[in-house]
Amino acid sequence: FRAQVTDAAGNSAVSNELKVxxxxxxxxxxxITAIDADxxxxxxxxxxxxxxxxxxxxxxxxxxxxxxxxAPLASGWSVEETAPGTYRLTVTAALANGDYGVVLLDAxxxxxxxxxxxxxxxxxxxxxxxxxTLGLLGYEDLGVSxxxxxxxxxxxxxxxxxxxPGSTVAFEQSGDGVNWVPATAVQSGLQDGVYRFRAQVTDAAGNSAVSNEL
Numbered sequence: 001f002r003a004q005v006t007d008a009a010g011n012s013a014v015s016n017e018l019k020v021x022x023x024x025x026x027x028x029x030x031x032i033t034a035i036d037a038d039x040x041x042x043x044x045x046x047x048x049x050x051x052x053x054x055x056x057x058x059x060x061x062x063x064x065x066x067x068x069x070x071a072p073l074a075s076g077w078s079v080e081e082t083a084p085g086t087y088r089l090t091v092t093a094a095l096a097n098g099d100y101g102v103v104l105l106d107a108x109x110x111x112x113x114x115x116x117x118x119x120x121x122x123x124x125x126x127x128x129x130x131x132x133t134l135g136l137l138g139y140e141d142l143g144v145s146x147x148x149x150x151x152x153x154x155x156x157x158x159x160x161x162x163x164x165p166g167s168t169v170a171f172e173q174s175g176d177g178v179n180w181v182p183a184t185a186v187q188s189g190l191q192d193g194v195y196r197f198r199a200q201v202t203d204a205a206g207n208s209a210v211s212n213e214l
Contacts, residue, residue, distance in 0.1 A: 023108035030058030030087070030104040031119035039206030045122040048205040050094040054122070058104040060084035065103045066091070070113060072103070095124045129203035132163040134211040149214065154190040158183070158197055160211055166204040173197055177213070 003015040032045055036053040040046055056064060064079045064087045065072045076093030089102065101121040105111045139156035141149060160169050173183035174196045183197065199211040 027059040054089040063105040125205035131209035132160040
């Protein structure tokens with residue numbers, strides 16, 4: 001744009017020029033391609049690291065923003081464009097457990113809210129899982145007492161109830177309650193002796209808890 005200015009005597013002059021570019025097209029949604037220290041299942045964008053470092057790809061020359069519930073987080077993170085269209089987002093202040101997303105603003109300020117299906121969101125879960133309750137299946141507590149766990153029944157199954165969905169369970173066995181070794185859920189033909197059992201419960205984010213002992 002420019003202006004032609006003419007005075008009362010008919011003399012003219014040209015003003016300065018202004019160049020305005022209009023861009024209403026939103027950029028594509030950015031994609032989180034990696035999380036440093038990705039705990040649990042690799043690539044699921046779920047981590048127990050409350051200060052993660054993200055690698056994000058998207059339109060080059062944009063401004064990457066970290067947010068939650070549709071609003072940007074004002075501080076506690078920094079961004080570097082390490083190569084055209086590749087960004088490294090470093091969280092410097094611990095995030096609370098929850099869901100987060102990244103938004104890429106282009107030079108005109110256009111953006112699209114992130115979607116999990118497009119790889120623009122991630123979750124923090126640093127809380128220990130519910131350890132559940134370890135019990136015995138198919139076990140008969142025979143003898144004088146039916147509750148002392150002294151029995152001639154040497155074959156039974158270990159079972160844990162009350163764990164979080166998606167948790168994995170690893171059973172352990174000990175003779176002294178100090179030194180523990182891996183055990184299987186199915187216990188069969190145990191020799192006479194004292195046995196202790198427990199379970200290591202690990203959630204999808206890689207957090208672990210120990211069940212009660214039997």
